Amino acid sequence: MVIxxxxxxxxxxxxxxxxxxxxxxxxKLAELLPGRWGDRLKPYLYILPAxxxxxxxxxxxxxxxxxxxxxxxxxxxxxxxxxYSKLLTSAGFQQTLITTLVWIIVAPLAxxxxxxxxxxxxxxxxxxxxxxxxxIIFFPMAISAxxxxxxxxxxxxxxxxxxPQVGIQNAxxxxxxxxxxxxxxxxxxxxxxxLLIVMFLWLQxxxxxxxxxxxxxxxxxxxxxxxxxxxxxxxxxxxxxxxxQIMPTVVTVYVTVLIGVMKLFDVVYVMTxxxxxxxxxxxxxxxxxxxxxxxGAAAAIVVLLMLAVIPVMIFQVRQFRLEEATR
Amino acid sequence: MTSTVQPAGTVATEPTPTKRARKPSTGxxxxxxxxIKAAAIIICFFWIVPALGSVITSFRNEIDANxxxxxxxxxxxxxxxxxxxxxxDAIVNADLGQAFINSMAIALPATFxxxxxxxxxAYAFTFMQFPGRxxxxxxIVSLLVVPNFVAxxxxxxxxxxxxxxxxxxxxxxxxxxxxxxxxxxxxxxxxATLPREIxxxxxxxxxxxxxxxxxxxxxMSTPVLAAFAIFQFLWVWNDLLVALVFLGPGENAPLTxxxxxxxxxxQGQGWNVVAAGGIITxxxxxxxxxxxxxxxxxxxxxxxxxx
Numbered sequence: 001m002v003i004x005x006x007x008x009x010x011x012x013x014x015x016x017x018x019x020x021x022x023x024x025x026x027x028k029l030a031e032l033l034p035g036r037w038g039d040r041l042k043p044y045l046y047i048l049p050a051x052x053x054x055x056x057x058x059x060x061x062x063x064x065x066x067x068x069x070x071x072x073x074x075x076x077x078x079x080x081x082x083x084y085s086k087l088l089t090s091a092g093f094q095q096t097l098i099t100t101l102v103w104i105i106v107a108p109l110a111x112x113x114x115x116x117x118x119x120x121x122x123x124x125x126x127x128x129x130x131x132x133x134x135x136i137i138f139f140p141m142a143i144s145a146x147x148x149x150x151x152x153x154x155x156x157x158x159x160x161x162x163x164p165q166v167g168i169q170n171a172x173x174x175x176x177x178x179x180x181x182x183x184x185x186x187x188x189x190x191x192x193x194x195l196l197i198v199m200f201l202w203l204q205x206x207x208x209x210x211x212x213x214x215x216x217x218x219x220x221x222x223x224x225x226x227x228x229x230x231x232x233x234x235x236x237x238x239x240x241x242x243x244x245q246i247m248p249t250v251v252t253v254y255v256t257v258l259i260g261v262m263k264l265f266d267v268v269y270v271m272t273x274x275x276x277x278x279x280x281x282x283x284x285x286x287x288x289x290x291x292x293x294x295x296g297a298a299a300a301i302v303v304l305l306m307l308a309v310i311p312v313m314i315f316q317v318r319q320f321r322l323e324e325a326t327r
Numbered sequence: 328m329t330s331t332v333q334p335a336g337t338v339a340t341e342p343t344p345t346k347r348a349r350k351p352s353t354g355x356x357x358x359x360x361x362x363i364k365a366a367a368i369i370i371c372f373f374w375i376v377p378a379l380g381s382v383i384t385s386f387r388n389e390i391d392a393n394x395x396x397x398x399x400x401x402x403x404x405x406x407x408x409x410x411x412x413x414x415x416d417a418i419v420n421a422d423l424g425q426a427f428i429n430s431m432a433i434a435l436p437a438t439f440x441x442x443x444x445x446x447x448x449a450y451a452f453t454f455m456q457f458p459g460r461x462x463x464x465x466x467i468v469s470l471l472v473v474p475n476f477v478a479x480x481x482x483x484x485x486x487x488x489x490x491x492x493x494x495x496x497x498x499x500x501x502x503x504x505x506x507x508x509x510x511x512x513x514x515x516x517x518x519a520t521l522p523r524e525i526x527x528x529x530x531x532x533x534x535x536x537x538x539x540x541x542x543x544x545x546x547m548s549t550p551v552l553a554a555f556a557i558f559q560f561l562w563v564w565n566d567l568l569v570a571l572v573f574l575g576p577g578e579n580a581p582l583t584x585x586x587x588x589x590x591x592x593x594q595g596q597g598w599n600v601v602a603a604g605g606i607i608t609x610x611x612x613x614x615x616x617x618x619x620x621x622x623x624x625x626x627x628x629x630x631x632x633x634x
Contacts, residue, residue, distance in 0.1 A: 050448035057504020061478035144565030150605025
C-alpha cells in the first residue's frame with residue numbers, strides 16, 4: 001500500500017517533470033535550427049504531444065472500431081454486415097434500442113423543464129437562501145453513479161408485503177394501504193426505466209439549474225420591467241420575455257444532457273445491470289464485450305452510437321464557430 | 328459580449344457579464360411569496376431525503392438497518408443502535424481501503440499530466456500562427472463529444488499485446504487521451520481572453536515563447552487550470568466504465584468498481600454496509616465540491632459534454 005502511494009506521487013512528479021524537460025528540449029532544438037525554420041517548427045512541437053495523445057487514443061481506435069464492426073467476434077475475419085444485421089434483428093437489441101429511446105425522449109426534456117422550474121424558484125429567494133438551495137441541488141453532480149446507486153437502491157428497496165419496508169418509496173406506498181412494489185423490475189410503461197431517470201435527474205438537474213439560472217439573471221431587467229409596466233402577468237413575462245432570451249441556453253442544456261443520455265452506462269449498470277427491459281446501448285456494449293466476448297457486436301454498437309452522435313458533433317462545431325465570430 | 332449563454336462546452340470563465348443588481352425595484356425587495364418558499368422547500372426536500380437516508384443507514388447496526396426504515400430514528404427512542412462498525416466492515420472486509428488508494432493512484436496522474444501537455448498545445452493554438460492551426464483546432468473541438476467506448480475494443484487488444492492490461496498506466500493513458508481535447512478547448516478559450524498587450528510587451532523584452540508561457544501565461548491561467556483539474560479529477564474518480572474495462576475487479580480496482588462488485592453486487596450485504604461504502608466513495612468529491620465550489624461549477628458545466 002505504501003508502495004502504491006509513493007508510486008502515485010512519483011508518477012505525478014516524474015510525469016510533469018519529464019513533460020517539462022521534453023518541451024524544453026523540443027524548444028531548444030527548434031532554436032538551434034537555422035533562421036526562420038525554428039520559429040516555423042515551434043508551434044508544431046508544442047502541440048505534438050497533445051495531438052499524438054488524441055490521435056493514438058481517440059482517432060486511431062475510433063477508426064479501428066469501425067473496421068472491427070465488420071469482423072467476427074475475435075476480430076480475425078471479416079463478416080460484412082453480419083454484426084449489424086444480427087443485432088438489428090434480435091428482439092433483445094430492439095428492446096435495448098427502445099429503452100434507450102425512452103431515455104432520449106424523457107430525460108433531456110425533463111432535465112430542462114425541472115431545471116427551469118428550480119432555477120426560477122430559487123432565483124426569487126433571498127440571496128443567502130438561494131445559495132443554500134443551489135448547493136443542495138447541485139451537490140449530486142459531484143458524486144458517482146455508484147455512490148448515487150447506493151442511495152437510490154435504498155429508496156427503491158422492496159420487501160414482500162407484511163414485512164417492514166426499509167425503502168422509503170415502498171414505506172409511503174404501504175402506509176397508503178397499497179401492496180409494496182419491486183420498483184426496479186416493473187416493466188409496465190417502462191416504470192423501472194422512468195424511475196432510473198428520476199435518479200438520473202437527481203444527479204443532473206443541478207447542472208441545468210446552474211446554467212439556466214445564470215441565463216435568467218442575464219436577462220436585462222429593463223425588458224422585464226417594461227413588460228410589467230404594460231401590465232403583463234408573471235406567466236406572460238416568463239413566456240414572452242424571459243424564455244425567448246434564454247432560449248440559446250435551453251438548447252445548450254438540452255443537447256448536453258442528450259449526449260450524456262445517449263452514452264449513459266453507469267446508472268443502469270449499477271441499478272439493474274440492464275435487466276427487466278432497462279438495458280441501454282452502453283450497457284449492451286459492455287455485455288457484448290465481457291459477457292459474450294463478441295468484439296464485432298460490441299464494435300457495431302459503438303458505430304451505431306457514433307452515427308447518433310454525429311449530428312451533435314456538427315452542432316458543437318457550429319456553436320464554436322458562432323462563438324468565435326462574436327469574440 | 329453581453330449574452331450569458333454558454334455554448335455547449337464553453338467554460339464560464341468570465342464573471343456573468345450583466346449580472347442583475349439584486350433587488351433593483353421595490354417590487355422585488357419584498358420577501359419571497361410563501362408559495363415560492365414552499366416550492367423551494369419541497370424541491371430541497373426531494374434532494375435531501377435520499378441522501379439523508381443513506382447517511383443515517385450507514386451508522387445503523389445491521390439488524391436495525393435491515394428490519395426498519397431509517398426514518399424510524401427520527402424518534403429518539405430508537406437511538407440506541409448507532410455504530411461506526413459499518414465503515415470498518417466496508418474498509419476492511421469489502422477492501423475499500425485498498426480501493427481508496429487505488430482511486431487516488433489512478434486519478435492524480437490522470438489529472439495533472441494532461442494539464443501540462445494541454446497547456447502547451449493551448450498556448451500554441453492561441454498565441455502562435457501556423458498553417459493548419461484553425462482546422463486542427465476544429466477537429467479537436469469536434470472530438471470533444473466522442474464517447475469514450477469508441478476506443479475500448481482496439482485498446483483492449485493493444486494492451487493485451489503489449490502486456491500492460493490491468494495496470495495503472497493503461498488507465499492513465501486512456502484518461503489522458505480522452506481528457507486532452509476538453510483540456511485544450513477550455514484552456515485555449517480562456518487564453519484567448521487574456522490581454523494581447525502582455526504578449527507583445529513580453530516579446531519586445533526578448534522573452535522566448537517558452538519563457539512567456541512559463542512565466543506569464545501559465546500563472547495567469549490558474550482559474551481555468553483549476554477548473555479543468557477539478558473536472559478531470561472527479562471524472563476519473565467517479566468513472567466506472569473505464570476502470571471496469573481496463574482494470575476489472577481485483578487488487579487494482581478503484582472505489583467505484585469495488586463498491587459495485589464487493590457491496591452492491593453481493594447478495595446478503597446489509598444495507599448498512601452498502602450505505603457506508605457509498606458514503607466512502609462520496610467523501611472526496613464532496614470535500615472537493617465544498618472547498619472549491621466556484622471552480623467546481625465552472626469545470627463541471629464546461630466539461631459535461633466530455634465523451
